[in-house]
Amino acid sequence: MKTIWRVSSYLFRYKWMFWGTLALAIGSTGFYLVVPKVAGYIVNRLTSQQGIDGYWLLVGTLIGCFAMRETLNSLRIRLNNVLEQKVLIDLRTDLHKKLLNLPVRYFDTRKSGDIASRVIEDVQNVERVILDGTEQGSTAMLTLIGVTGMMFYSEPRLAALMILPIPIMVVLSRLHFKTQSVNWRKVREASGELSSLLIEDIQGNRLINSFALKEREQKRFTEKAEELRRYTLKGMFRWSLHGPVNGFIVSMGTVAVVGYGGYLTFTEPETFKTGDLVEYLLFCYMLYQPLTLISSLNNMLATGKASAERVFDLLDFDIDIKDPDTPKAFPETPLEVQFASVDFKYTERANLLSDFSLTMPAGKVTALVGHTGAGKSTVANLLQRYYDVSEGSVSLNGVDVRELTLKALRSNIGMVAQDPFLFDGTVRDNLLLAREDATEEELVQALEGACAWEFVSKLPDGMDTLIGERGIRLSMGEKQRLTIARVILRNPPLVILDEATSAVDTLTEAKIQAAVDNLVKERTTLVIAHRLSTVLKADKIVVLDQGRIIETGTHDELLHIDGHYANLWKVQSDLIAD
Numbered sequence: 001m002k003t004i005w006r007v008s009s010y011l012f013r014y015k016w017m018f019w020g021t022l023a024l025a026i027g028s029t030g031f032y033l034v035v036p037k038v039a040g041y042i043v044n045r046l047t048s049q050q051g052i053d054g055y056w057l058l059v060g061t062l063i064g065c066f067a068m069r070e071t072l073n074s075l076r077i078r079l080n081n082v083l084e085q086k087v088l089i090d091l092r093t094d095l096h097k098k099l100l101n102l103p104v105r106y107f108d109t110r111k112s113g114d115i116a117s118r119v120i121e122d123v124q125n126v127e128r129v130i131l132d133g134t135e136q137g138s139t140a141m142l143t144l145i146g147v148t149g150m151m152f153y154s155e156p157r158l159a160a161l162m163i164l165p166i167p168i169m170v171v172l173s174r175l176h177f178k179t180q181s182v183n184w185r186k187v188r189e190a191s192g193e194l195s196s197l198l199i200e201d202i203q204g205n206r207l208i209n210s211f212a213l214k215e216r217e218q219k220r221f222t223e224k225a226e227e228l229r230r231y232t233l234k235g236m237f238r239w240s241l242h243g244p245v246n247g248f249i250v251s252m253g254t255v256a257v258v259g260y261g262g263y264l265t266f267t268e269p270e271t272f273k274t275g276d277l278v279e280y281l282l283f284c285y286m287l288y289q290p291l292t293l294i295s296s297l298n299n300m301l302a303t304g305k306a307s308a309e310r311v312f313d314l315l316d317f318d319i320d321i322k323d324p325d326t327p328k329a330f331p332e333t334p335l336e337v338q339f340a341s342v343d344f345k346y347t348e349r350a351n352l353l354s355d356f357s358l359t360m361p362a363g364k365v366t367a368l369v370g371h372t373g374a375g376k377s378t379v380a381n382l383l384q385r386y387y388d389v390s391e392g393s394v395s396l397n398g399v400d401v402r403e404l405t406l407k408a409l410r411s412n413i414g415m416v417a418q419d420p421f422l423f424d425g426t427v428r429d430n431l432l433l434a435r436e437d438a439t440e441e442e443l444v445q446a447l448e449g450a451c452a453w454e455f456v457s458k459l460p461d462g463m464d465t466l467i468g469e470r471g472i473r474l475s476m477g478e479k480q481r482l483t484i485a486r487v488i489l490r491n492p493p494l495v496i497l498d499e500a501t502s503a504v505d506t507l508t509e510a511k512i513q514a515a516v517d518n519l520v521k522e523r524t525t526l527v528i529a530h531r532l533s534t535v536l537k538a539d540k541i542v543v544l545d546q547g548r549i550i551e552t553g554t555h556d557e558l559l560h561i562d563g564h565y566a567n568l569w570k571v572q573s574d575l576i577a578d
């Protein structure tokens with residue numbers, strides 16, 4: 001109920017449209033309700049031999065009632081459609097806005113296919129409920145109330161017989177709704193998983209080919225599709241039973257009216273005439289038609305509820321990484337970064353960082369080295385506030401990163417990641433992301449600074465060459481240099497280089513290293529590296545092991561200590577020599 005109420009609350013944002021729709025629905029139902037009365041009156045006049053006087057006027061009244069009903073209906077449908085579209089856009093916009101603001105933590109535990117299925121398919125299901133539910137449900141409910149009132153007013157005994165099926169239908173519908181809600185939730189989950197699998201197969205296409213995983217993937221897909229089929233059919237079979245049972249109960253109500261109404265025309269011919277029976281049969285039709293409709297809407301509501309829950313699960317996710325109420329101004333550069341007694345863990349397991357303290361000197365290069373899983377990228381994540389520390393603080397020139405707006409913080413940090421992300425579009429489009437108003441000359445300068453101009457200038461359309469989704473038409477080294485150019489263009493005071501040269505050959509590494517040297521000048525820089533050759537020139541090298549700093553110094557100082565770093569250096573030098 002809470003979910004349905006929340007969906008409805010979107011409708012109440014447009015009050016005059018909502019009440020207008022309702023008023024038009026009441027008007028058209030009113031004209032509809034007059035029809036059986038007039039029809040019954042006509043039949044009674046015909047059977048009581050009262051002559052033709054006024055007969056055509058009554059027929060004209062019937063035509064008028066139908067015409068008014070349909071005119072008001074047409075206006076209602078129009079207004080309703082505008083209202084629904086407004087509501088849907090609101091819901092989609094809210095979802096998209098939320099999606100863009102969700103903390104990284106949300107994506108850690110959810111699959112992208114499932115998220116996409118929530119935004120696309122689940123919103124569509126909610127759309128159907130809003131569309132059909134408000135449009136058909138409102139008129140059906142009004143007709144139901146109006147017909148019941150009119151019947152009780154004219155002939156309470158028959159009215160009592162007529163509404164007899166309603167409580168039975170309500171009980172059955174509630175039971176059906178409960179079981180269907182559970183089942184449709186499973187359908188939506190299975191559908192989300194199927195979408196995730198599909199996205200994985202698209203993204204992992206090369207891996208699937210190189211590892212000859214096609215059969216395995218096909219099997220996984222068929223299993224998931226089978227699961228989806230099973231739950232969907234289960235829901236449909238239930239409906240195939242529930243719908244006809246409801247239909248039968250409704251027909252029994254009609255039989256009761258025909259039986260008892262016919263009997264009254266024999267036993268009480270003075271007060272209950274043939275025309276009255278006609279009137280009641282029409283009322284019967286008018287009562288049971290919306291009842292059957294409400295029953296099928298109930299089935300649809302169960303689907304919609306499962307989808308709405310998934311949509312609201314996303315909308316309700318707590319955004320804990322957010323702007324402070326009164327943000328501080330971004331500190332003057334150059335920036336000194338300080339991690340002070342930081343505790344941090346990703347999940348409920350033990351702290352990854354405990355009492356972690358590190359100072360990155362202003363305008364200097366600090367390098368983090370250490371075994372895989374030591375926590376190097378985690379330090380970068382905390383600096384960009386993708387996660388918040390549980391104890392201690394991360395600060396820039398003494399200002400806690402939690403006291404800055406996320407926009408100010410992140411726009412002042414240039415990130416060159418291990419797996420560079422480029423958008424589908426041209427080289428120019430990707431560069432302009434960093435600074436919309438950059439001139440042609442500035443773009444070229446940035447590319448030159450990143451040692452990328454040499455290959456961009458040779459592309460078929462230069463900077464206007466399309467590079468494909470995620471920059472698929474470029475090599476890893478080229479992609480990396482483009483992301484460096486993007487950062488140069490942004491000109492941030494703080495730079496993070498996460499394994500920037502990890503996936504390239506020695507020649508490209510040298511080019512990227514030259515680009516990096518250009519980039520880091522005068523900026524506070526954090527370099528995360530496995531290959532120690534890339535951190536030789538760092539002003540400060542920090543060796544991490546299981547979230548703890550075990551050594552700090554320059555390359556020469558660390559070699560002199562002859563500890564962990566010296567050992568790593570020796571192993572890597574031997575490997576290169578071999």
Ligand SMILES: Nc1ncnc2c1ncn2[C@@H]1O[C@H](COP(=O)(O)OP(=O)(O)OP(=O)(O)O)[C@@H](O)[C@H]1O
Pocket residue numbers: 108346347352370371372373374375376377378379
């Ligand atoms: N989003 C996450 N959720 C849960 N655990 C995570 C997450 N990211 C990293 N971890 C865990 O935290 C630990 C440190 O990871 P981190 O990526 O910081 O290491 P790293 O030193 O950068 O490793 P690498 O050199 O391999 O990139 C690892 O054990 C990793 O499994």
